[in-house]
Amino acid sequence: MAGRVLVASRNAKKLRELQRVLDAADIAGIEPVGLDAVPPYPEAPETGATFEENAAAKARDGALATGMACIADDSGLEIDALNGMPGVLSARWSGTHGDDGANTALVLAQLSDVPDERRGAAFVSACAFAVPDGDDVAVTVVRGEWRGAIARAPRGENGFGYDPVFVPEAGDRTAAELSAEEKDAASHRGRALTLLVPALAAFAGS
Numbered sequence: 001m002a003g004r005v006l007v008a009s010r011n012a013k014k015l016r017e018l019q020r021v022l023d024a025a026d027i028a029g030i031e032p033v034g035l036d037a038v039p040p041y042p043e044a045p046e047t048g049a050t051f052e053e054n055a056a057a058k059a060r061d062g063a064l065a066t067g068m069a070c071i072a073d074d075s076g077l078e079i080d081a082l083n084g085m086p087g088v089l090s091a092r093w094s095g096t097h098g099d100d101g102a103n104t105a106l107v108l109a110q111l112s113d114v115p116d117e118r119r120g121a122a123f124v125s126a127c128a129f130a131v132p133d134g135d136d137v138a139v140t141v142v143r144g145e146w147r148g149a150i151a152r153a154p155r156g157e158n159g160f161g162y163d164p165v166f167v168p169e170a171g172d173r174t175a176a177e178l179s180a181e182e183k184d185a186a187s188h189r190g191r192a193l194t195l196l197v198p199a200l201a202a203f204a205g206s
């Protein structure tokens with residue numbers, strides 16, 4: 001039975017991006033709703049080794065607790081010169097969850113001696129879609145990536161997280177200097193959600 005789909009993120013700016021891309025995809029029969037529209041439920045800590053594991057766990061928790069279909073994103077920044085870190089630790093890299101300024105400053109400090117040609121990085125988003133199925137939940141997980149490089153200093157006011165220090169390939173502007181539409185068209189999250197559209201459309205048509 002299609003209808004309301006829970007979008008399970010506690011990050012207001014990420015949630016806005018997820019809603020924006022879902023709205024743009026305009027999948028008939030799907031109405032995204034946020035966590036504030038449902039009673040609180042226990043959420044497992046994000047301790048998985050991969051984005052995919054964490055995204056699937058978040059979506060599964062939401063679907064099991066509410067009986068609604070549920071979308072979740074787990075995402076982060078993989079920096080080549082840091083062997084793929086901060087990775088799944090991106091939200092709390094500086095020690096304080098969600099402190100974007102401190103997380104970004106720490107990454108810049110860690111790369112202070114790294115020359116331009118070795119500042120490559122990728123944003124990664126795993127998006128999971130969980131649909132209740134009897135006592136169980138069927139989960140689809142997809143992954144989107146966005147290659148770029150880490151700037152020497154933050155620039156731009158848009159976006160969130162590490163956007164001010166991430167320069168997507170094929171451009172000079174940071175992700176925080178892109179418009180919302182430009183970011184969605186190229187971003188890891190935009191790509192991942194595009195890969196989820198068939199599963200969402202199948203659900204909407206069911």
Ligand SMILES: O=P(O)(O)OP(=O)(O)OP(=O)(O)OC[C@H]1O[C@@H](n2cnc3c(O)ncnc32)[C@H](O)[C@@H]1O
Nearest residue numbers: 009010011073074075076077090091160161162163
């Ligand atoms: O788990 P939820 O509740 O969705 O919110 P969160 O902020 O904790 O989200 P994650 O666990 O997926 O951690 C992702 C972190 O990676 C960074 N990040 C992810 N996507 C990003 C983007 O598009 N631009 C900039 N930084 C991003 C940012 O620091 C996020 O806090």
Ligand SMILES: [Mg+2]
Nearest residue numbers: 010046074091
């Ligand atoms: Mg999180």
